[in-house]
Amino acid sequence: MKVRKLIVLVAAFTLLCGSVAYADSVTQKLRVLVNKKWEEGSDGVIVDNKSYISSQVVSDKLQAIVISDDKKISVFKPNVHMLTNSGNDIFAEVKKGKSIKFNTFIQVDSLKVDISALKLTIADTYGEETMIEQRKSGDSDFPDGKSDFWITMKDISYTFDQAGPYTLRLLMKPAGESSFQVVSEKTIVSR
Template identity: 75%
Template sequence: MKVRKLIVLVATLTLMWGSVAYADSVSQKLRVLINNKKSEEVADGGILVDNKVYISSQVISDKLQAIVVKDDGKAIVYKPNVHMVTSSGPTIFADVQKNDKFKFNTFIQVDSLKTDISALKLAIANPYGEETLIEQRRSGDSDFPNGKNDFWITIKDISYNFDSVGAYTLRFYVKPAGESSFQVVSEKTINSK
């Protein structure tokens, strides 16, 4: 009787180990490199299953600055074309000197936004990642682009002190209608030297 139980136990463990080894060989975790740059690598950002690559919707949203909406068992990806220009008076700029206190505005052009949004905002992050909200607009505001696929907005003038050397990042966010969080759709770098 003991021999029979031992044989059944060994057979069961062999089948379980074989199944785990087979499952591991069928799927493989992948590192995802954006624009083939090591600095923008996302460890475990994707998986390879049956020679098909699957990439996390979070990677698509964060790294490719696309809007990902999960709806009724599917993920829908929207990638609007967004351009930002910063100007101080009549001068367009992308570089500043350390300790410059600039009064500037941002012009944002959005094309091909194929989904409704309920809010948008612009923020600036210093070289240490600390973010400051510049402006936010919500659906229902008189200056909100309700129901438009293509629109242009000018963000009000702000005064900002570029008190550190490094890259400052302007981030333009939208909140898809029915979603609870903002998603970045464009970034622009201002370098402080």
């Protein structure tokens, strides 16, 4: 009786280990690079010679709006341009320590999804974000239902204390979703 149990146990472990080895050879890890840059957590997998990456990688790295439900994943990539100006001067570089009053002109086209809010932030060289402005559906200056629109965000005064890159981020919240997603970034360099 003990011999029979031992044989069954050995056979079960053999099948289990063989299944794990087979599954590992079918599924291979894939390193995902966007613009020749890899970041922690952006790995994908290859299963049956097909590549799979996280929809979060698509959203974050390609600055696209990704909406997922039980049956599908929809990716929307609007065309967004941002222009910073101070008075009549367009700029993308500032002197370190200088305080500038500026606004951001935003042009959006080919937005194929309804949004319920948008916001503009600026992150300093350490990544600390400051809200510039937020608009939501129902506001008089919100582009409800439009796929193409231009917006001039309010003037702000901002001091560029440190040398290095500052990042303006335009984020949009798809209608019916709870979180904002980055759709465009612009760098202002402080020297």
